[in-house]
Amino acid sequence: MIIERAKPSDYQELKQLWLVVFNEEPAFLEHFFATRISYQDIFVAREDDKLVSALHALPLYYHKRGEEHPTSYIVGAATYKEYRRRGIMGKLLEATRQAYDHPITLFPAVRPFYEANGYFTTSSVLSFTLEA
Template identity: 65%
Template sequence: MIIERANQEDFSSLKSLWSEVFSEDPVFLEHFFTVRFASEHIFVARKDGIIVSALHALPAQYLQGGTIKECSFIVGAATYASHRKQGIMGALLAAVKQAYNHPITLFPAVRPFYEANGYYTTSSVLAFPLEGIEASSAASIPMDIEHLDSLYRTEHALHGCLLRDRKAWDFLTEGYQTLCVQNGYAFISGGKAVETCASDETAAKELLALLASNAVTEVHTLENSFLTRLLDRKKAVPIPMGMSTDTSMQGVYIAEQY
């Protein structure tokens, strides 16, 4: 087994691996490999010259204590079924950690596996049932990426967050139902607001009313959020978020992104 970085000629093989392991929507798959493929940041395991496992360590940054720092964010960690439980993915993770002098981050599909490979959960959000909120008759307003990014950074100013470039924001707004008020937004999936930001109490009230009108049943938000002040803290359940190889990132918000 050879562990190494990918090359440009691996494009089709990597795409096929991702498609088979994740049963990916072809439109998303094409989009990801068009805008995010960078062979120098992809680590592969080859057996007899054939790629059997791979991961993409996307260059990324995070904001902590008012300072922007470098990291990598792993996506697409995949192994063909015939080669699983042989330690291959663990070897790939070790290769990535050795290759960079900065934290490696990810949003886990199987948290215990990554814990066993030296990753730590950096933060959590609180999940609240959305109850007793009067629905709004207002509609979601348009919001540009710059405003979304500003709200996101403000929401996470206290403990920090993984930063998002324009491509990451495009993936999120295209992949989730996005509801916006003047100074707040929410990403909706399966009837749950899985990410929420509100920069003041008025925005928090407007956003919760908008979520209620869209049949959202659960709200995920930060403990120090304006939204938390309007919800029943006794019913909150912590939800672990992303992970890092570096414990100095404790508190930094890491969500799933591409």
């Protein structure tokens, strides 16, 4: 298993992974990859030269006491189903933590998994019913 940063040549494999794992609308997928892709901020796992897992650590900023600070926001954390439960995403999360000296945030779909990998909940999700 090789853990490394993505390369421009990974473009189609990254899109395919996202499409398969998230069943994303093609229009959103095209827009995201056209406007937000940053290869130096994408961490991938390869097995036998095949991209099997990836996460995007999008660079952002937060404000604290009037000052701007860097952060990364994880999106598109995905692993093909047949490669799950092997610790691959945990290795990608660790590589991401080691690569940056600033906070890293995400809104996880599976909180217990991320909490087991050192992340903790700092917010809660509220839902509201909207009238038609």
